Amino acid sequence: MNKALITLIDNYWDNPVWFAEDMLGFKADKWQSDVLMSIANYPKVSVRSGQGVGKTGLESIVIVWYLLTRPFPKVVATAPTRQQLYDVLWAEVAKWLVGSKVEQMLEWTKTKIYMKGYSERWWATAKTATRPENMQGFHEDYMLFVVDEASGVADPIMEAILGTLSGAENKLLLCGNPTRTSGTFYDSHNRDRDLYKTFKVSSMESPRTSKENIEMLKRKYHEGSDPWRVRVLGEFPKGESDSLISLEAVEMATMKEVNINNDYILNIGADIARYGADETIIAPRIGGKVFDLLTYSKQSTMETAGCILRAVDKFKNIYGQINKVKIKTDDDGLGAGVTDRLKEVVYQENLKYEIIPIQNGSDAIEKSNYYNKASEMWDVVRQELDENLSNYLQGREPTIQLPNDDKLIKQLSNRKYSIDSKGRIQIESKKEMKKRIGESPDRADAVIYSFAENRNTELSLLKGGRIWG
Ligand SMILES: Nc1ncnc2c1ncn2[C@@H]1O[C@H](COP(=O)(O)OP(=O)(O)OP(=O)(O)O)[C@@H](O)[C@H]1O
Numbered sequence: 001m002n003k004a005l006i007t008l009i010d011n012y013w014d015n016p017v018w019f020a021e022d023m024l025g026f027k028a029d030k031w032q033s034d035v036l037m038s039i040a041n042y043p044k045v046s047v048r049s050g051q052g053v054g055k056t057g058l059e060s061i062v063i064v065w066y067l068l069t070r071p072f073p074k075v076v077a078t079a080p081t082r083q084q085l086y087d088v089l090w091a092e093v094a095k096w097l098v099g100s101k102v103e104q105m106l107e108w109t110k111t112k113i114y115m116k117g118y119s120e121r122w123w124a125t126a127k128t129a130t131r132p133e134n135m136q137g138f139h140e141d142y143m144l145f146v147v148d149e150a151s152g153v154a155d156p157i158m159e160a161i162l163g164t165l166s167g168a169e170n171k172l173l174l175c176g177n178p179t180r181t182s183g184t185f186y187d188s189h190n191r192d193r194d195l196y197k198t199f200k201v202s203s204m205e206s207p208r209t210s211k212e213n214i215e216m217l218k219r220k221y222h223e224g225s226d227p228w229r230v231r232v233l234g235e236f237p238k239g240e241s242d243s244l245i246s247l248e249a250v251e252m253a254t255m256k257e258v259n260i261n262n263d264y265i266l267n268i269g270a271d272i273a274r275y276g277a278d279e280t281i282i283a284p285r286i287g288g289k290v291f292d293l294l295t296y297s298k299q300s301t302m303e304t305a306g307c308i309l310r311a312v313d314k315f316k317n318i319y320g321q322i323n324k325v326k327i328k329t330d331d332d333g334l335g336a337g338v339t340d341r342l343k344e345v346v347y348q349e350n351l352k353y354e355i356i357p358i359q360n361g362s363d364a365i366e367k368s369n370y371y372n373k374a375s376e377m378w379d380v381v382r383q384e385l386d387e388n389l390s391n392y393l394q395g396r397e398p399t400i401q402l403p404n405d406d407k408l409i410k411q412l413s414n415r416k417y418s419i420d421s422k423g424r425i426q427i428e429s430k431k432e433m434k435k436r437i438g439e440s441p442d443r444a445d446a447v448i449y450s451f452a453e454n455r456n457t458e459l460s461l462l463k464g465g466r467i468w469g
């Protein structure tokens with residue numbers, strides 16, 4: 001390998017931001033830097049955004065960086081149409097490469113860029129995402145797939161790409177306008193988001209977008225319409241989604257700190273593992289802030305009760321103002337054993353903690369609006385999160401903060417609901433959800449429980465607005 005290449009590999013292996021600047025004269029915008037560094041550090045990255053923020057530019061940089069900082073790499077760039085692939089993405093690669101410091105190291109054809117001297121084994125290629133065969137048959141240690149307009153790529157092709165990515169240093173970058181609420185790109189921000197590093201970029205925040213264009217879209221469609229969401233905010237359209245809680249509202253709640261200084265009640269929600277693979281999750285909440293979730297696997301009910309009480313001690317130590325503790329655990333299956341044990345300890349040690357067992361299948365307080373208690377508890381949190389989002393959008397302080405936990409985000413925003421024959425909200429059963437997305441919503445449930453109250457207070461608080469004191 002020649003010396004220039006070794007120097008590039010040594011210097012820029014894990015710093016695409018410097019590579020872009022030093023070698024290509026590309027100064028990344030803030031969000032572009034964040035995505036570039038993630039590509040260096042994670043196997044799969046997915047970016048959804050409004051129009052014109054600089055995705056294709058970013059992808060072209062990733063392609064060139066990977067090509068010049070990995071030994072014998074294979075890079076496949078793809079997009080749903082020939083026009084998008086050649087006239088836009090491939091042209092963008094040329095834009096940054098031509099005249100750059102590394103141009104002379106490479107050789108070009110219409111569909112391939114080779115490393116001079118290694119044309120057979122060191123290249124990037126453009127292939128339209130029209131047939132799965134186009135994506136198969138590459139297996140290399142250093143391989144990168146870049147998919148532009150990823151919402152528009154059909155599932156069999158995305159599956160072929162995912163199936164090809166098996167090497168240790170294989171990477172995938174998906175970018176697109178979130179036009180569709182199904183398919184691999186949608187899943188990468190929803191049910192599969194724990195497998196990806198995800199980003200959302202709004203056209204409003206981007207220095208590159210035309211503000212006249214945004215104004216035009218605002219006049220033409222209203223804010224909140226699907227075209228506005230997709231083309232400006234980088235949000236998936238609402239149209240087809242039947243999730244109770246929106247991804248947007250959940251994500252927003254993970255973004256800002258809320259103040260808990262005047263809150264004196266510690267709420268603990270605990271979802272107790274039922275089956276082998278499930279985890280026990282503890283969600284501590286003070287005021288509007290849910291703290292990082294605590295997770296445990298394979299424990300006895302005694303041990304689990306002990307973990308809950310230790311979590312309480314820890315929070316009481318850190319937050320001296322706490323003078324009230326409410327522990328809410330699911331009372332189904334093994335949960336009942338934990339509730340019993342907690343009650344026993346609290347009685348023996350004369351602790352003034354309230355133990356509140358929660359039965360998901362029991363009647364809702366507002367029986368005419370909700371099929372069961374779980375549906376009601378979830379919808380109460382849905383209302384809070386929607387209000388929190390609308391506060392934020394109107395420039396007011398947010399009131400709810402959730403931990404930035406991809407599994408939690410995925411579970412909260414993926415529970416479907418329907419309207420039953422009596423016109424009530426009925427959330428999908430855990431069993432159905434597990435069948436559909438491969439896991440039951442244990443993290444989400446712990447958080448939901450942390451917001452739930454016992455019957456009487458819940459009733460009065462639901463009527464009066466806020467659900468916590
Ligand atoms: N960091 C940067 N520095 C200079 N120019 C940039 C940068 N990022 C993007 N650009 C340029 O800005 C223009 C718009 O960016 P780009 O086409 O990448 O946006 P996009 O998000 O892919 O848009 P669309 O939503 O239409 O696909 C392009 O000409 C691109 O070369």
Ligand SMILES: [Mg+2]
Binds near residue numbers: 055056057148
């Ligand atoms: Mg683009």
